[in-house]
Amino acid sequence: MLALQKTRSAAGLDFRAPDEPAPQAGEVLVRVHSAGICGTDLHIATWTSGYESMESAMPVTLGHEFAGTIVKVGPGIAEDVLGMRVTARPSTTCGRCAACLAGDEDNCSARKGIGIGRNGAFAALVSVPYANCHRVPDGLDLSLAALTEPMTVCAEAVATADVRAGQTVLVIGPGFIGQGIAILARAKGARVVVLGRDDQPRIAALQAAGFLDLIDTQDTTLEVALTDFPPFDAIIEAAGVPSLVNASLPFLKKRGIFTVVGIHPRAAEIDLTRLVRMHQQIRGSYRAPAAAWDDVLRFLQSNQDLMRGLISHSFPLTDALEGFKLAHTRVASKVMLTIGDAP
Known part of the structure; x- marks a missing residue:
């Protein structure tokens, strides 16, 4: 499996071939269809200050704006979700700290970001908590569903x-x-x-x-x-x-x-x-609550032609570094990586 990863505390990204991820308890494996390059990815690639916490996760696959299809489930997740088209909130919480146990997950002390503190979606497969997934409405193009997070x-x-x-x-x-x-x-x-x-x-x-x-x-x-x-x-x-x-x-x-x-x-x-x-x-203003995700998905479904116009460039994963170069310029609005075929 090809993946675009951050491997060192310096500028640059590398293509590597990690093992296929295995979904843990409460997680699902998503076959990625599309993943967008965002400003956070650019900062990580150039290694600007503020991302030092990533060092303990390296090598880590980037990519947190994505959509795809569930192809495998981990323990505790019913198999009837197989084949479901989803996007996922990239902020994962531990469920064990004092804030999480008090129902205040927004202040989780062990929060990890998909594509930052754990492997992300610039690869064919990504494992994510099922609780973070949001179903993509029927008829919504997966490349547009990948715009949900931004x-x-x-x-x-x-x-x-x-x-x-x-x-x-x-x-x-x-x-x-x-x-x-x-x-x-x-x-x-x-x-x-x-x-x-x-x-x-x-x-x-x-x-x-x-x-x-x-x-x-x-x-x-x-x-x-x-x-x-x-x-x-x-x-x-x-x-x-x-x-x-x-x-x-x-x-x-x-x-x-x-x-x-x-x-x-x-x-x-x-x-x-x-x-x-x-x-x-x-x-x-920073991260949106979970309820906003379904509202945004409905907006995307109802405005597909409008939103499609904001994807200025598309590249296959193998050309992702070219996509990063373009995303650094003021020419690009949103650079989308096409990683897999739609089901």
Whole structure:
């Protein structure tokens, strides 16, 4: 079995041939159909700080955005789930720590991420807890079902920002997460403005998705670009650029909500006095609750043509390193690896 793995505490990834995984108690073996490359995978590949905890799991197969078919079950799982098409939440909990025993699994002290702390889906087969699986609706393309995990991140950001119909919302960053946020905020009935810099291909994807208020600051400034818009009810930052936080806060209305989704390489300076006097809030958004996954799957099923337009490139697993190179650029929205055939 071919797998793309992180094998050392340095930049780079390696193809290796690990043994076929065996599902443990409560787990199922999934034959992977499609798996997306995300920003976390890029950080791991270049070995930026913050992923040192992976060292004890190496060699570890990457990949946590995926969909496929259950082909084997571990002890405790009924065989009637064989053949089920699923995607899976990548955050696995231990079930034994004090938080888990108290029913507070979100604060599990031994949490491991599929594709980070345990083997992931950049391989033909991946073993995952059945409790983490979500059934893919009939008729939903598995390559689109592989978008579920990043789209739950988008859904959580929209919920955290309390986006509502009639609002005007600014989304900073037109990468896949920004694109997904824009689509879900629009579905809530908001007017959405998306801002990027030197992002013509990804802005073009948003144009194709029907968005009109799209700004590329390559030839202008943020201040000039946003002058003609009313103060925003919500700003959602998905670019990971610290300077943009304080620069865009003046365009947030009084009592507005600024939500940070991007992962930042350094601290951001903020004018706290202005924040206080404007009675604004800054919120962080990260992992979505389990209930959001089925909601997102239903959205994907109902909007397949729209969402298909956000998969900008597809590669077979054997060409995954080319996919990683492309994902590092501002040309790609979502790079998808096609690993197996649909059942």
